[in-house]
Amino acid sequence: MKALIPVLIGLFAVTAQAATPNEILAGYRAEAAKSNPRYQSSAELGAQLYTHPFGVSAKMPSCSSCHSDDPARGGSHVVTGKAIQPLAPAANAERFSDLAKVEKWFRRNCGEVLGRECSAAEKADFISFVMRGR
Amino acid sequence: MNATHMLAPLFSIFLACAAQADDLRLPAGAPPAFQSECGACHLAFPPRLLAAEDWRRVMAGLDRHYGDNASLDAPTRRAIEAYLVENAGKPRKLGPGGTAAPGEAPRLTATAWFKRKHHEVPPASWRHAEVRSPANCAACHKQAASGSYREREIVMPGGRRWQD
Numbered sequence: 001m002k003a004l005i006p007v008l009i010g011l012f013a014v015t016a017q018a019a020t021p022n023e024i025l026a027g028y029r030a031e032a033a034k035s036n037p038r039y040q041s042s043a044e045l046g047a048q049l050y051t052h053p054f055g056v057s058a059k060m061p062s063c064s065s066c067h068s069d070d071p072a073r074g075g076s077h078v079v080t081g082k083a084i085q086p087l088a089p090a091a092n093a094e095r096f097s098d099l100a101k102v103e104k105w106f107r108r109n110c111g112e113v114l115g116r117e118c119s120a121a122e123k124a125d126f127i128s129f130v131m132r133g134r
Numbered sequence: 135m136n137a138t139h140m141l142a143p144l145f146s147i148f149l150a151c152a153a154q155a156d157d158l159r160l161p162a163g164a165p166p167a168f169q170s171e172c173g174a175c176h177l178a179f180p181p182r183l184l185a186a187e188d189w190r191r192v193m194a195g196l197d198r199h200y201g202d203n204a205s206l207d208a209p210t211r212r213a214i215e216a217y218l219v220e221n222a223g224k225p226r227k228l229g230p231g232g233t234a235a236p237g238e239a240p241r242l243t244a245t246a247w248f249k250r251k252h253h254e255v256p257p258a259s260w261r262h263a264e265v266r267s268p269a270n271c272a273a274c275h276k277q278a279a280s281g282s283y284r285e286r287e288i289v290m291p292g293g294r295r296w297q298d
Contacts, residue, residue: 059201079201080176081270108203 021089021096025127031120046129056115071130159281161221165213181221188240189218243268262291
């Protein structure tokens with residue numbers, strides 16, 4: 001399952017940097033379906049992931065600690081205070097348009113907030129949620 | 135040659151020196167990753183605000199970066215480190231640096247220079263919800279992203295202009 005990610009990154013790197021959020025979502029869906037053929041991405045599960053207080057980090061218990069309750073609004077880093085532009089592609093066209101960047105931030109922030117990597121299914125749910133909105 | 139011609143170069147040297155403290159534009163030659171990586175979670179800090187040795191220590195421990203993980207692939211890390219070291223500040227000017235916690239990398243907000251420049255800032259301002267950290271330069275220096283720290287651009291948390 002992890003083996004697919006470099007392939008996906010390679011694919012997008014070759015076909016120029018730019019991808020659409022839907023393409024990136026489709027990639028994670030396909031990957032999730034490999035271990036669970038009945039998998040369907042769920043914006044509802046994504047919303048729960050987004051607000052769930054994992055509590056691994058005292059300062060950033062959940063994704064929403066830094067991204068605010070509403071992905072269309074943006075937030076600010078709880079430690080550095082730096083403004084964070086909205087995650088929702090509808091509010092910020094740069095989001096989910098570069099798979100390498102998306103992978104990098106899932107790796108970092110899932111590590112930070114959940115204390116582990118996120119699965120392809122979780123990533124697909126998360127993207128479904130930020131695309132749908134609150 | 136008249137006196138004006140002779141004084142003009144002197145005058146521009148004077149201006150250059152006077153402008154230095156509030157002009158912290160990034161020196162040319164930054165690798166693209168400096169802005170995209172080191173500017174992702176906070177401002178891409180001006181290299182001049184830490185000494186070369188301190189930058190080396192920051193760059194040697196990116197996987198444990200003030201409680202965060204900011205690790206990079208080796209070629210990117212080397213390129214950024216070379217740029218920071220090349221444009222680093224003079225230890226004599228910055229004064230002794232420091233760390234906030236034992237085992238942590240040095241902080242540019244802990245140098246004697248930084249403390250001197252900010253000795254008039256009320257301690258509560260650093261902890262204000264709009265600021266959160268002294269490293270959040272842009273919370274008060276509204277043009278920090280473009281490297282300008284002029285006094286008239288400063289807006290303190292709560293919206294009060296520093297100069298009023």
